[in-house]
Amino acid sequence: MKNQILKLIYLIATIFLVLIQQAHASGTVVGNGGDPVFEFLRATRESMNATMKFVLSQPEEKEKFCQTNRLSVEQVQFCRDFFFKVGQQILMLSSGDKPTDFVLREEPLYVQGPDGKAMSVAARTSLGPEGAIEFHRDSMRTMAPVQVLFLITHEFEHKALFEGKAVTDNEKIGPFKSGRDLLDAVATSLVSVAKRKGKIGSQFGIRDLFACDASNGTGQFGAQIAGSRLFQDENLMTYETSVGGNPMEGSIYFQEDYNTVLRLKFVITEPNNCGEETNGRKTVVEILRSKATDKGRDETVVSTVIFADNPICKSTLRMIVRYGEIQFSCQYFASEGTTSSPFSTGLRKK
Numbered sequence: 001m002k003n004q005i006l007k008l009i010y011l012i013a014t015i016f017l018v019l020i021q022q023a024h025a026s027g028t029v030v031g032n033g034g035d036p037v038f039e040f041l042r043a044t045r046e047s048m049n050a051t052m053k054f055v056l057s058q059p060e061e062k063e064k065f066c067q068t069n070r071l072s073v074e075q076v077q078f079c080r081d082f083f084f085k086v087g088q089q090i091l092m093l094s095s096g097d098k099p100t101d102f103v104l105r106e107e108p109l110y111v112q113g114p115d116g117k118a119m120s121v122a123a124r125t126s127l128g129p130e131g132a133i134e135f136h137r138d139s140m141r142t143m144a145p146v147q148v149l150f151l152i153t154h155e156f157e158h159k160a161l162f163e164g165k166a167v168t169d170n171e172k173i174g175p176f177k178s179g180r181d182l183l184d185a186v187a188t189s190l191v192s193v194a195k196r197k198g199k200i201g202s203q204f205g206i207r208d209l210f211a212c213d214a215s216n217g218t219g220q221f222g223a224q225i226a227g228s229r230l231f232q233d234e235n236l237m238t239y240e241t242s243v244g245g246n247p248m249e250g251s252i253y254f255q256e257d258y259n260t261v262l263r264l265k266f267v268i269t270e271p272n273n274c275g276e277e278t279n280g281r282k283t284v285v286e287i288l289r290s291k292a293t294d295k296g297r298d299e300t301v302v303s304t305v306i307f308a309d310n311p312i313c314k315s316t317l318r319m320i321v322r323y324g325e326i327q328f329s330c331q332y333f334a335s336e337g338t339t340s341s342p343f344s345t346g347l348r349k350k
Contacts (some may be wrong), residue, residue, distance in 0.1 A: 035273070036229075036236040037141045039337030040204045041102050044148045047339050048156070049095045051149075051194040056087050066189045078174040079185045086160035093129055093159050100125075100159060101132035109136045114170050114178070125155045127166035133159075141236055145200050145339040146191050153187040201340020205229065208241045208312055209334045212264065214252050217325035225250040225330070227268075237273040241312070242266060243330070244288075254326055259292040262302070264328040266319060274313035283307040285321040287328065 055061045066079035093100045113119035122139035125131060133155045140148065158166055167173060169180040176182040194200040206229040213222035225243050232238040244251035244265035253263030265288055271280040287303040303323040311317040311332040320329045 034335055035104060035137075036204075036206050036231070036337070037135075037137050038102065038104055039206055039335060040145075040148065040339075041104075041135060041140065041152070041337075043204070043337035043339045044145060044152055044200075045094055045099075045102070047145070047149055047194055047200045048152055048190070049091060051190055051197065051199045052087055052091055054197060054199070055190070055193055056084070056091075061193065065193075066185055068185075068189070071185060072175065074175040075185070078176070079182060079189070082162060082174075082182060083186050083189070086157065086162055089129075089160040090156045094156060100129075100156070103132045103134045104137045104140070105134050106137055109134055112170070123151050123155050125158055127158055127168065128161065129159050131159075141234070144202060145204055146195065146202070149194060149200050149339075150184075150187045150191050153190050154183045157183045157186060201338070203340065205338045205340070206239075206241075207336045207338060208268075208332060209336060210243060210311075210330045211333050212243075212252055212328065212330040214254065214264070214326070214328050216254055216327075221252075223250070223252050225252065226336075237271075237275070239270050239273075241268045241270075252328065253290070256289070261290050262323060262326055263288050263290050264321070264330070266321075266330065268310050268312065270310050270312065274310065281308065281310050281313070283310060283317075283319060285319045285328075285330075287321055287323045287326065 055065060062080065062084060065083060066076045068076070071079065109121050109124050110118040111121050111124050121136070122143070123133060123135045125133040133152070143151070158168075160166070167179040167183060169178060169183070171179055173179050173182055176185075191200070207226045208229065210225050210227065211222065212225050213220060227241045227243040227245075229239045229241045232240065242265070244263060245267060251263050251265065253261040255261050264286075266283060266285040268283045269280060271277060283306070285305045285307070286301050288299045289302050290297050290299045303321055305319070305321045307317065307319065309317055311319060311330075312335070315332055318329055318331045320327065322328075
């Protein structure tokens with residue numbers, strides 16, 4: 001009977017994780033906490049790749065691509081031809097064996113404007129397939145996913161070769177007054193497809209992934225569980241991430257009786273994105289007794305352990321909490337940027 005309960009609990013925990021993963025549009029996993037803005041960029045790259053693959057593989061999408069009242073018939077056709085000639089190049093540059101690097105810069109970025117003078121930009125890259133794409137961090141952290149997707153697509157278009165050369169922003173090309181107009185038309189159309197097909201969301205997020213296990217003296221099981229960050233400042237340096245804190249988060253638990261479970265919950269508070277400032281950094285790990293009632297669930301904390309550290313910053317830290325023979329243990333192993341999160345980037349007012 002106990003083995004059956006353990007199998008059932010493991011299945012429930014696994015289903016929780018799958019549901020959480022399906023609730024987000026796209027993501028990419030890394031092995032450390034990282035800069036949230038960089039993870040947003042990586043996740044948006046994945047959205048761009050997925051959207052481009054979809055458009056390039058669907059004949060009916062070719063007929064609609066670049067179609068807008070803002071372009072002339074000649075411009076629509078040129079825009080469409082351009083994209084379908086450079087699309088595979090962009091995919092190779094973005095997702096091939098040696099994908100184009102993304103670099104975040106704190107200092108302002110400048111390029112030559114249409115008037116020949118330097119102008120400040122959110123991103124820039126060298127023309128042609130070589131070289132990284134640079135992004136201005138302060139500009140990127142305030143952008144929505146669709147804006148970042150537009151920008152990344154525009155920059156990758158600069159790296160593809162069209163009729164033997166890269167397209168510049170300021171020179172006329174085909175029926176377009178400038179290369180910028182052409183690249184923006186393509187990027188706008190790609191963003192439209194991404195939104196229509198659910199490959200980009202409206203809000204960035206970070207999921208932190210934990211490997212957890214539970215034992216009760218006679219059996220043990222494990223599960224991977226995701227917690228979503230709630231950022232508390234506009235610079236994305238201060239945040240909380242938790243497991244078992246709300247219905248969208250997974251958890252693991254043991255059944256005590258037919259309507260009562262002992263479940264795991266932990267909340268990580270981070271003041272400075274794993275920087276040297278540690279005042280306020282802590283992790284609260286709890287076991288809750290959760291009992292079904294006529295009004296919902298009645299929950300009581302039965303065991304608490306507080307760590308003056310953040311397992312995302314210190315990946316060797318294993319969070320362990322016990323209650324009688326019951327033990328829950330979790331360890332951080334990766335973070336994942338997403339382009340669609342229902343709650344992890346909402347800024348909480350202090």
